[in-house]
């Protein structure tokens with residue numbers, strides 16, 4: 013069984029090449045000025061162009077207004093748009109209906125009640141990403157959440173696990189939750205916004221090695 017891997021917050025060609033080499037499936041470009049991983053739309057488009065075909069491009073936006081969202085999609089032409097703020101299901105549905113890109117929605121998971129409410133995104137999001145609840149920043153903080161919240165949940169929407177993953181804990185996370193996709197940013201960095209090619213390789217290796225045992 014193959015678990016998909018997304019490496020997020022890449023901002024140069026070398027880290028994109030490292031993600032591809034390590035066998036990742038998706039790479040993320042963050043367009044959010046408060047993030048240490050922020051890239052301009054022009055730079056995001058360049059990076060997308062430089063990526064090998066094996067890697068799908070995810071453009072991450074946080075509460076972007078309709079004008080910026082439309083502009084970002086037309087400039088970057090991502091395979092996936094990841095909404096990581098408090099975007100509504102209605103807004104996601106509109107974007108999904110008007111774009112060729114998949115629409116993913118990140119949700120901070122506090123408890124089972126938050127998880128139950130995620131059903132509002134049925135028909136609006138192609139995938140949910142379960143992450144730690146937002147703090148000063150909505151994501152990318154290297155914080156995990158209580159994976160037991162996902163125990164026994166009947167996932168109606170394809171999903172992925174995010175939040176504080178790294179090469180050391182990703183196998184426990186997979187044993188605990190069996191995610192179809194794992195998503196990492198801080199856990200493959202040497203400092204905020206600085207990707208480390210060895211950590212990218214170690215993360216992907218841990219996932220692939222565990223996959224082979226199942």
Ligand SMILES: O=C(O)c1ccccc1N[C@@H]1O[C@H](COP(=O)(O)O)[C@@H](O)[C@H]1O
Nearest residue numbers: 020047151152153154175176196197198
């Ligand atoms: O990466 C960021 O800077 C970021 C900024 C704003 C919203 C989300 C962001 N990143 C996403 O957050 C999760 C978890 O990241 P981490 O592994 O805990 O650092 C992941 O989906 C990132 O893509």
